[in-house]
Amino acid sequence: MMRRSASVEPPIATDDTTRVPDHTQERGFERVVLPHLSAGFTLARYLTENAQDAEDAVQDAIVRAMRYFHTLRGDDARPWFLTIVRRVCLTSYSADYQARENSLSVDEPALQLIDSDETPDTALQRSFVRDRVRAAVDQLPPPLREAIVLRELQGCSYGEIAMITDAPIGTVMSRLSRARERLAALLQGVVDMGDVA
Amino acid sequence: MSDETTDRPDLSTALRDALPTYEAPPTLSAWATEQARRFDSESRGESARVPERKRATTFSVARWQIAAALVCAAALGWAGATLRTVTHRISATDQTASALLDTHIRSLLPGHLIDVQSSDRHTVKPWFAGRIDISPPVMDLASKGFPLIGGRLDYVQGHSAAAIVYGRRLHMINLFVWRAVPGEQAVASTVRDGYAILHWTTGDLSYWAVTDAAPADLDAFRAAYLEQASPPASR
Numbered sequence: 001m002m003r004r005s006a007s008v009e010p011p012i013a014t015d016d017t018t019r020v021p022d023h024t025q026e027r028g029f030e031r032v033v034l035p036h037l038s039a040g041f042t043l044a045r046y047l048t049e050n051a052q053d054a055e056d057a058v059q060d061a062i063v064r065a066m067r068y069f070h071t072l073r074g075d076d077a078r079p080w081f082l083t084i085v086r087r088v089c090l091t092s093y094s095a096d097y098q099a100r101e102n103s104l105s106v107d108e109p110a111l112q113l114i115d116s117d118e119t120p121d122t123a124l125q126r127s128f129v130r131d132r133v134r135a136a137v138d139q140l141p142p143p144l145r146e147a148i149v150l151r152e153l154q155g156c157s158y159g160e161i162a163m164i165t166d167a168p169i170g171t172v173m174s175r176l177s178r179a180r181e182r183l184a185a186l187l188q189g190v191v192d193m194g195d196v197a
Numbered sequence: 198m199s200d201e202t203t204d205r206p207d208l209s210t211a212l213r214d215a216l217p218t219y220e221a222p223p224t225l226s227a228w229a230t231e232q233a234r235r236f237d238s239e240s241r242g243e244s245a246r247v248p249e250r251k252r253a254t255t256f257s258v259a260r261w262q263i264a265a266a267l268v269c270a271a272a273l274g275w276a277g278a279t280l281r282t283v284t285h286r287i288s289a290t291d292q293t294a295s296a297l298l299d300t301h302i303r304s305l306l307p308g309h310l311i312d313v314q315s316s317d318r319h320t321v322k323p324w325f326a327g328r329i330d331i332s333p334p335v336m337d338l339a340s341k342g343f344p345l346i347g348g349r350l351d352y353v354q355g356h357s358a359a360a361i362v363y364g365r366r367l368h369m370i371n372l373f374v375w376r377a378v379p380g381e382q383a384v385a386s387t388v389r390d391g392y393a394i395l396h397w398t399t400g401d402l403s404y405w406a407v408t409d410a411a412p413a414d415l416d417a418f419r420a421a422y423l424e425q426a427s428p429p430a431s432r
Contacts, residue, residue: 025240028233028237028240028241029233029236029237029240030230030233030234030236030237033233034229034230034233037221037225037226037229038218038219038220038221040221041219041220041221041222041225042218042219045219051222054219055222055224055225058221058225058229059225059228059229060411062229062232062233063232063366063367064366066232066233066236066366066367067366069236069240092411092413126214129211129214129215130214130215131215133211133212133214133215133216134215134216137212137215137216148212149216152209152212152213152216153212153213153216153218180208183208183212184208187208187211190211191207191208191211
């Protein structure tokens with residue numbers, strides 16, 4: 001509990017004494033951080049598993065991000081903001097995260113025809129695949145699920161995932177690889193896995 | 198890293214197709230935009246002042262202080278969580294809590310928050326003398342993340358109350374103090390309409406802290422307040 005509380009500390013610029021002047025702060029919080037609001041909300045949504053907690057967590061994260069805005073360097077605030085969102089989620093809303101390791105309830109999107117040529121039959125097939133994929137992702141342990149969500153949904157680089165999840169890059173790579181192996185095993189016959197399995 | 202270039206496209210496609218991404222809800226976006234604009238205009242107006250960090254002399258000191266504050270916060274959070282186990286619930290019909298909530302919300306209206314504005318406890322504490330028949334302890338808790346903002350005289354449920362105002366990030370904490378009634382519940386808390394209320398007593402004083410910050414912040418606040426009131430010998 002104590003350790004988790006302490007980990008709320010947002011990422012602080014690496015070496016403050018040698019920091020170079022940077023125009024991040026001049027550009028302002030709104031322009032630097034707010035473009036990543038939905039990315040933060042999506043991550044929070046997956047970590048907290050419900051919309052209200054996700055909204056609360058992102059609010060907390062915004063407040064925290066303002067407080068530490070002066071430590072942000074460089075143009076890309078996204079991994080920085082996602083790091084804060086994740087820490088808030090794990091610290092304040094982690095009872096669920098820890099207790100319900102294996103559930104990932106996401107809103108059921110309405111059955112959608114992706115393009116006009118698609119017939120209801122193939123739409124049904126897509127829906128079936130979606131259900132299976134989601135169920136498979138549900139079964140991943142949280143660290144693996146988190147890594148795969150950051151990689152596939154948020155398009156984060158390995159380095160960014162390492163920063164956001166506070167893990168060495170080797171660990172990130174091994175988590176992603178294990179996540180893919182597990183998904184491959186769970187989704188045999190559903191999704192073309194190429195050379196994975 | 199070679200793995201990065203040989204992503205299995207089929208699995209990726211399946212995942213992106215199956216797992217939704219979410220747009221931030223409009224209420225959240227609106228709130229964040231408003232906060233960001235306020236933050237940006239304040240930053241420009243007051244030489245990049247960051248909430249709660251008023252006197253950052255050099256960066257290394259600031260960083261050290263952040264670390265120290267976080268360690269304290271963690272310890273206090275721990276203490277708070279422990280204390281929490283003996284915390285009573287304030288009943289939903291408790292009229293004091295309702296009255297305090299009204300007072301808290303009214304205090305947030307422009308011009309209502311404080312009568313004496315100072316982050317110096319030696320200014321705020323004497324201000325209450327002669328205005329109310331108790332002498333509420335006024336602590337400087339800025340190092341714990343609760344900067345003193347000022348004080349106010351208020352009137353709650355038929356008696357005068359000293360209201361001491363602290364900041365918590367961008368939130369306000371109103372700490373109401375008045376003379377305790379014998380037999381009051383020791384520690385009690387509730388969350389009402391999104392506002393957290395925490396009540397405790399020490400000696401003959403009754404404390405009610407009200408905030409729109411998180412309930413855990415009030416636990417930390419109380420712990421910091423009590424620690425400051427009776428500092429450990431080592432400090």
